[in-house]
Amino acid sequence: MRQVSIIGVGCTPFGKLKGRSIKDLALEACREALSDAGVAPSQIEAFYLGNFAGGMLARQELTAALVAGALGIGAVPATRVEGACASGGIALRHGYLMIAAGCCDVVLVAGVEKMTQAGTEEVTAALTAAADRQAEGSTGLSFPGFFAAVARRYMHEYGATLDHLSAVAYKSRENAQRNPRAHFYGKPAALDAISHSRLIADPLRLYDCSPISDGASALVLVASERAKEFGGQPVDILGSAQATGSTTIQEMDDLCSLQAVVKAASQAYEQAGVGPEDVDVAEVHDCFSIAELIALEDLGIMPRGEAGPRAAAGETRVGGRVAVNPSGGLLSKGHPIGATGVAQVFEVVRQLRGEADNQVPHARIGLTHNVGGCGGVATVHILGAR
Numbered sequence: 001m002r003q004v005s006i007i008g009v010g011c012t013p014f015g016k017l018k019g020r021s022i023k024d025l026a027l028e029a030c031r032e033a034l035s036d037a038g039v040a041p042s043q044i045e046a047f048y049l050g051n052f053a054g055g056m057l058a059r060q061e062l063t064a065a066l067v068a069g070a071l072g073i074g075a076v077p078a079t080r081v082e083g084a085c086a087s088g089g090i091a092l093r094h095g096y097l098m099i100a101a102g103c104c105d106v107v108l109v110a111g112v113e114k115m116t117q118a119g120t121e122e123v124t125a126a127l128t129a130a131a132d133r134q135a136e137g138s139t140g141l142s143f144p145g146f147f148a149a150v151a152r153r154y155m156h157e158y159g160a161t162l163d164h165l166s167a168v169a170y171k172s173r174e175n176a177q178r179n180p181r182a183h184f185y186g187k188p189a190a191l192d193a194i195s196h197s198r199l200i201a202d203p204l205r206l207y208d209c210s211p212i213s214d215g216a217s218a219l220v221l222v223a224s225e226r227a228k229e230f231g232g233q234p235v236d237i238l239g240s241a242q243a244t245g246s247t248t249i250q251e252m253d254d255l256c257s258l259q260a261v262v263k264a265a266s267q268a269y270e271q272a273g274v275g276p277e278d279v280d281v282a283e284v285h286d287c288f289s290i291a292e293l294i295a296l297e298d299l300g301i302m303p304r305g306e307a308g309p310r311a312a313a314g315e316t317r318v319g320g321r322v323a324v325n326p327s328g329g330l331l332s333k334g335h336p337i338g339a340t341g342v343a344q345v346f347e348v349v350r351q352l353r354g355e356a357d358n359q360v361p362h363a364r365i366g367l368t369h370n371v372g373g374c375g376g377v378a379t380v381h382i383l384g385a386r
Contacts, residue, residue, distance in 0.1 A: 008037025088341025089370030176328030
């Protein structure tokens with residue numbers, strides 16, 4: 001398989017973007033990525049767009065074709081990819097494989113979601129569509145409820161505390177203050193306010209949960225041997241993996257681990273020829289504060305059961321042992337579902353180029369981790385600076 005590089009990135013602000021359609025957001029991100037790469041629309045050979053709830057929330061389907069047409073990329077294949085919250089990561093995986101397999105040389109990948117125009121009840125109903133409707137969705141179990149159960153079990157198994165969860169949320173909010181694209185940029189929160197915010201699903205409180213957000217992000221991928229033909233600073237995709245796991249809570253052998261993540265991480269590390277100890281910066285899927293702790297352990301970045309106290313001790317801050325979610329993560333950067341997996345890569349690429357807003361010193365190896373549902377699908381990508 002051929003080596004694949006990222007030569008262009010783009011991202012809209014995340015948040016409540018009134019007056020912006022799902023098409024508008026995707027176009028903005030894609031045009032920024034094309035400009036960053038020095039690639040003309042006519043040079044794109046395939047387009048993959050991650051989007052979860054366009055039909056349910058924005059009343060818009062056929063999004064990939066609509067965006068492709070407006071970009072002027074011609075009659076190339078344009079495919080919408082859906083994998084719940086992992087839609088963006090899976091779109092990247094497909095774009096990567098097209099180039100690695102020799103089918104294309106230049107591929108555009110994007111992710112987008114428009115959510116804030118809908119009410120909380122409507123958004124909750126849409127998100128619940130990512131659960132097994134027959135087995136669990138009809139019982140009323142929501143994703144806050146699922147991750148609350150995970151948090152309680154994790155606390156029971158490993159002695160984690162509410163302070164550990166609050167430390168994750170506080171670090172994310174601090175990081176977002178240095179990211180102008182973040183949903184909560186310019187909106188700091190004190191640790192005490194985080195710890196005493198209103199209860200959502202015991203033990204998770206308001207700041208333990210990612211916000212409803214609008215936004216889009218995009219990447220331009222090329223065969224590495226052609227990267228020098230374009231402008232910009234290439235970042236190589238060293239490892240790319242996707243795995244499937246349990247889709248219901250009763251199928252899980254261990255509530256404190258998502259096996260799809262463990263499998264995908266193992267495959268990505270092996271392909272990249274690196275280990276978790278080599279990762280300088282990671283953007284992980286912290287849809288809830290407990291999800292960050294679970295992710296760090298499933299990825300092998302922290303020993304099992306130790307992510308909570310290590311996060312509270314500052315090991316995951318910028319300047320710590322490994323910087324985790326310097327963008328603010330899903331908790332504070334925001335979580336426009338289809339855009340999330342692509343936006344994680346946007347952040348890591350800029351970190352490895354040395355041009356991030358919240359720069360991690362001397363970052364050379366970066367990792368992204370994107371999860372759909374309650375762990376039914378996961379992607380892990382490992383990127384390397386040149």
